[in-house]
Amino acid sequence: MKRGKKIWARTRLLVLAGLVAFTVPATGPWMAGNKAEAAPVFTHSGILYEQSDFDRAKTNIASGTSPWIEAWETGKQNKYASSTYNPSPVAAPARYGDSSKNVGNQQLFDDATAALTQAIIWKVSNNATEAAAAKAKADQILDAWSETVNKAVGGDENQLLAGLTAYKLAAAADIMRADSAWVNSGKLTAAKNMLRNYFYPPLKTFLANHQGKNNGTAYPYYYRGNQDQAAMVSIMAIGILCDDIAIYNEAVSAFKSGKFNGNINNYLKVSSDAMLAQSEESGRDQPHSQLGLGLLATMAQMSYVQKKGDASFEDLYEYSNRLILKGFEYTAKYNLGQSVPFAPVYTSTNNSWGRVESAVSTSGRSQIRPVYSMVWNHYKYVKGLADSAATDPVYYTRSMNAAIWPESVHTDHQPFSSLMYSRISRPANSLSHTVSFNVKETTSYITAPSGGTSPLLANATLSYFKSASNAEKFLVTYAGSGMWTLKSLANNLYVSVSSTTDPLKAKDASVIGNQNKFIFVDQGNGGIGIKSVQTGKFVQIKASTGQLLADESSITSSANDKFRLMYH
Known part of the structure; x- marks a missing residue:
């Protein structure tokens, strides 16, 4: 059958937005020539999903x-x-x-x-x-x-x-x-x-x-x-x-x-x-x-x-x-x-x-x-x-x-x-990535000294994160229940924190417990907060020292407690 030009029935809807009258299409049948055909039928399973x-x-x-x-x-x-x-x-x-x-x-x-x-x-x-x-x-x-x-x-x-x-x-x-x-x-x-x-x-x-x-x-x-x-x-x-x-x-x-x-x-x-x-x-x-x-x-x-x-x-x-x-x-x-x-x-x-x-x-x-x-x-x-x-x-x-x-x-x-x-399964506990932690909205990155006794610092400046050395790289591995471990590639030791007054350090040879576990709390638009499971507090950068303490009850509007995960 040869199709004629499709014409849509329209209704007028006056919308007071700058006193402009808009023509808003109305739901109606397909029209092929002078013969109406049924319009396509929409699926209503969530618009984006089946x-x-x-x-x-x-x-x-x-x-x-x-x-x-x-x-x-x-x-x-x-x-x-x-x-x-x-x-x-x-x-x-x-x-x-x-x-x-x-x-x-x-x-x-x-x-x-x-x-x-x-x-x-x-x-x-x-x-x-x-x-x-x-x-x-x-x-x-x-x-x-x-x-x-x-x-x-x-x-x-x-x-x-x-x-x-x-x-x-x-x-x-x-x-x-x-x-x-x-x-x-x-x-x-x-x-x-x-x-x-x-x-x-x-x-x-x-x-x-x-x-x-x-x-x-x-x-x-x-x-x-x-x-x-x-x-x-x-x-x-x-x-x-x-x-x-x-x-x-x-x-x-x-x-x-x-x-x-x-x-x-x-x-x-x-x-x-x-x-x-x-x-x-x-x-x-x-x-x-x-x-x-x-x-x-x-x-x-x-x-x-x-x-x-x-x-x-x-x-x-x-x-x-x-x-x-x-x-x-x-x-x-x-x-x-x-x-x-x-x-x-x-x-x-x-x-x-x-x-x-x-x-x-x-x-x-x-x-x-x-x-x-x-x-x-x-x-x-x-x-x-x-x-x-x-x-x-x-x-x-x-x-x-x-x-x-x-x-x-x-x-x-x-x-x-x-x-x-996602459509296929993957091996359990196989989720890990090498990342650098960028201090959001800055060019600063978290760095780990090669020794295990010195605190992590937010003092590395990189124009592009791909230039990071191992000191600015961490292996983050999923530990279940929304928790992650962080392992420094500078010394192959796990990041640990024992209390709100103890700065974060890469010092443990193995995962001991909650002191090595963190939750990444999404802040939207590319930013995360890092929450210590041990202290129940968020990590923030202390301006006076550049050290990281897990002592903040909630994320603030400042930039010292929001980070970007930059994936290598």
Whole structure:
């Protein structure tokens, strides 16, 4: 049958956000010529996940199987997983380039991450009390925002605030469909209305006019691709949650052929190595490159879940000869310390903003985001691609995933990624990594003297962590129940602390007990707190001596108690 042009029924929705009237697509049938066809049917298993993902995680947690048990135990070591977490909703959330004007920005990022974290805990926990508490907490967070927000997300960076949070709120709400009491009380409808009425319109507007600013008239444009992709990923999620195929297709269209930097063909360009694709932001810095890649992959994951339920959907993982994978391989290879080809995107002659990026950026190199587990597991175990040799298509993505597993939490991305996407078991107690401990937001690193009697110090300065000597390297090994041991490569002795007044030292030849065990408490966005099991306190750097003491009751806003794990 020859198809005619597809036409969508539309309704008008007036949204008072700068007194602009938006055209919001309504759910409706496919129209082929004059004959209506049934619209694709959405799968509602959590937007990002299949039911089998929850089942696999729950079964393997119950049996204590690696790697799920480690991902589960470590993934709960952050505030978003706490049963005492409380939401902080605001009526008119807003984000600005001038952060002093922000309203509810951090609260919304935190609460969206917590809502999805708690929803996942409810689905996979084998402890009835824990599961019930998580269900109540996920409901509480979603309800708090649905009942409070009464104005479209605002500010001149609203695309980032709405875009990097709405997809997690939508995923959490989709998971909570399984809570019939919550649904029957109208709470799901309230969550849908909030996202559709107050999050979707500013995202749609941003993709159309980029805040009305000078964005240029040809590629490359002013706004970096990740800002488009933040809007795209949440538009897609809202379309799924609301069973609105027109909204969903807006996101797919932007992914494939949007007019700015965010569409995948503008954002990723295959390099002189046909296995690698450079990002539009590769010359900017590595965290933003990974952000953009992660958002594109998240859209692909959503599309894959939908295609599993209805074959008429397109699997975006496969789009343009698996261009997403080539982007991941490029960025993973570079952040693993290797060289990659680079072709400048921004030069002195092709833009009016003075933006010149003549080489792949070293800024933020190896500040790794939690985006690799989902992509590696998909292409390796779902699609069956090879990953064992450097010439294989998933080699560097696998190598990066192995280096940083389990992935941490970052409020731009999904929580529990290693838990939800891992597909094969591994030998128990085999989890160890060689790392350097960077003092977050500085160039300082923890160093261990070669002798075992001297305290560790936070006084090594490195321009790039790959230049670390053994004095700045530690073997961290999983010890069960969310705990880790730290062994200095300078003297092959384990780090130990006996009391709150005893500085950390690498002095024990073997693991004696709690004095050698530490918990990495994720602080979000790449930072961790190091908590001593022996003292029950967090490690902090004493400014007067540079020594490390495990004597702090809670993480503060200062930089002396937050660290980055830099994986060698």
